[in-house]
Amino acid sequence: MSIYDHLIHANQLDNIIVVFSDRSGQAKNLDTITNCLGLKLASTSDYADESTSCSAAMSDADGVYIEEFDIAVLKSNNEQSSQITSLTNNPDIESVEPDVIMTALSQLDYLSGLKDGLYSGANAAITQMRKRLTDANSTSEEIPHIPVNTKYENTKMATWGMQAINANTSYSGRGIKVAVLDTGLDLNHPDFSNRCLVSKSFVSNEDVQDRNGHGTHCIGSACGPLHTATRPRYGVAYDADIYIGKVLSNSGSGSTSWVLDGMRWAINQGCEIISMSLGSRTRVGQGYSPAYERVGRRALEHGSIIIAAAGNDSGRPRYREPVSSPANCPSIMSVAALDEDLGIATFSNAGKDPQSGREVDIAAPGVNIFSSWPLTGMYNSISGTSMATPHVAGVAALICEKYPDLRGTDLWQHLTRHAEPLPHSIMDVGAGIVQCPL
Known part of the structure; x- marks a missing residue:
C-alpha cells in the first residue's frame, strides 16, 4: 500500500x-x-x-x-x-x-487542530504523510506565475475581490436562495442582523453557531452586506436569502454523510445555489465519487447548482495536485483561486486530464480575502480555494436575479460563457475569472 x-x-x-x-x-x-x-x-x-x-x-x-x-x-x-x-x-x-472526512479548504491548517475525534489520533501521522507526499510528488516542472496587467488592492469602498469580478456595478441577489454548507455562521455578527437566515446543523451535538470562522468567512464573501460602518464591501449577493447548513464541525471537519445531509436539505429548500468550500484530497487516476456525482446531477435537474472548492494541495511552481473531491465531479462546478494580480494562487489545484481539462471550471479571487469572522475580531483576511468558491456562488445569485429562467445547467453555462478569459491553461483556471452580470 x-x-x-x-x-x-x-x-x-x-x-x-x-x-x-x-x-x-x-x-x-x-x-x-x-x-x-x-x-x-x-x-x-x-x-x-x-x-x-x-x-x-x-x-x-x-x-x-x-x-x-x-x-x-x-x-x-x-x-x-x-x-x-x-x-x-x-x-x-x-x-x-x-x-470519508471532508475538511474546510482554506490555507489555515485545520488538520493540526482537530479536536472532535474523527481522526482517532491519526492527525500527526497524516501531517507527516502529507509532507512526504509533497516531497514525493515534487517534479522539476516549472509552472510560471503569469500576472495580468492589473493589480487589485482593497480600498475603503470594496475589497479587491469585489472589484475584480465587477460586483460594484451589478445586482443584489434579491429573492435568490444561497446555501453555504460549512462550519455555520456567527449568528451574532452585526453584518447579518437584518438578513433572511435559514439554518440547520447536521453535525452531531453542535448547533449552527460558528465557533471556527471558516463558514462565517465564506458566507460573508458570498452574501455579505453592501455597506458596513467602517469596512469595505466584501460580499457579492448582499440581498440574497442565506441558507446555513452546518456540515463541518467547529474543528473544520465532517463526514460525507453530513455533507450529503446538507446537500439534500439545500435542494429540498429550493436553493438555486449551493456553495461548498470543503473537500478531501485525491490522487491522479483516482476518479470522482459516484455519490457526489449523483447528487450533483440530481441538483442540476432540480434547478440547483453545486459549486465547490478545487483544493489547496499544490505547491506552484514545483508541482500541481489534482482537484479535490467532490469538486472533481463532472456535475459539480470546480473553482480555482487567483491572487491580486490574477495569477494562479500557488496552492490552487489543477485539472489533470489533458484531454478534457474540465476538472477546473472557473476561477475567482482567493488570496488575502477580507470577509466576516466570528468572535471579537469580526473580520479576517485568509486565503484558499474556499475563499474563491463563495465569490462564484454570489455571482451565480446575481445572474439568477437578472435572468429568472436561468437555473441548473443553463446557469452553469452562463457562468462559464461570461467568465473573463485569463492567460493561463484551462487546466488551471477553466473558463477564466467569474464576472458579475451588468
Whole structure:
C-alpha cells in the first residue's frame, strides 16, 4: 500500500455509502440491502420533516436510504465490511464507497487542530504523510506565475475581490436562495442582523453557531452586506436569502454523510445555489465519487447548482495536485483561486486530464480575502480555494436575479460563457475569472 493509500484510508470513517443504479426504485433498493445483508434501513421518506438528518434516521436502524438520491448510508463494522464490499457485484448497485472526512479548504491548517475525534489520533501521522507526499510528488516542472496587467488592492469602498469580478456595478441577489454548507455562521455578527437566515446543523451535538470562522468567512464573501460602518464591501449577493447548513464541525471537519445531509436539505429548500468550500484530497487516476456525482446531477435537474472548492494541495511552481473531491465531479462546478494580480494562487489545484481539462471550471479571487469572522475580531483576511468558491456562488445569485429562467445547467453555462478569459491553461483556471452580470 502506497503512502497515499494510507492517507486516504486514514480519512475514512465507519459508514459505507451505497449508490444504487439510477432510478432503480426505493422498494427494490431496500429489498436489495435487506436480502443481501439482512440490514434494517430507515428511509428519508418515512419522515415528514424533510430536514431530518441521516444520523437521526439511523439511530434505530442499520442505515438510512436517501430517497432523493437513491443512495444509502450504512453502518459498518468488521463483520459486515466484507459483506458490504460484495455489493459491488450486484447489478442494482452502481458503487460502494467509504464515508470519508471532508475538511474546510482554506490555507489555515485545520488538520493540526482537530479536536472532535474523527481522526482517532491519526492527525500527526497524516501531517507527516502529507509532507512526504509533497516531497514525493515534487517534479522539476516549472509552472510560471503569469500576472495580468492589473493589480487589485482593497480600498475603503470594496475589497479587491469585489472589484475584480465587477460586483460594484451589478445586482443584489434579491429573492435568490444561497446555501453555504460549512462550519455555520456567527449568528451574532452585526453584518447579518437584518438578513433572511435559514439554518440547520447536521453535525452531531453542535448547533449552527460558528465557533471556527471558516463558514462565517465564506458566507460573508458570498452574501455579505453592501455597506458596513467602517469596512469595505466584501460580499457579492448582499440581498440574497442565506441558507446555513452546518456540515463541518467547529474543528473544520465532517463526514460525507453530513455533507450529503446538507446537500439534500439545500435542494429540498429550493436553493438555486449551493456553495461548498470543503473537500478531501485525491490522487491522479483516482476518479470522482459516484455519490457526489449523483447528487450533483440530481441538483442540476432540480434547478440547483453545486459549486465547490478545487483544493489547496499544490505547491506552484514545483508541482500541481489534482482537484479535490467532490469538486472533481463532472456535475459539480470546480473553482480555482487567483491572487491580486490574477495569477494562479500557488496552492490552487489543477485539472489533470489533458484531454478534457474540465476538472477546473472557473476561477475567482482567493488570496488575502477580507470577509466576516466570528468572535471579537469580526473580520479576517485568509486565503484558499474556499475563499474563491463563495465569490462564484454570489455571482451565480446575481445572474439568477437578472435572468429568472436561468437555473441548473443553463446557469452553469452562463457562468462559464461570461467568465473573463485569463492567460493561463484551462487546466488551471477553466473558463477564466467569474464576472458579475451588468
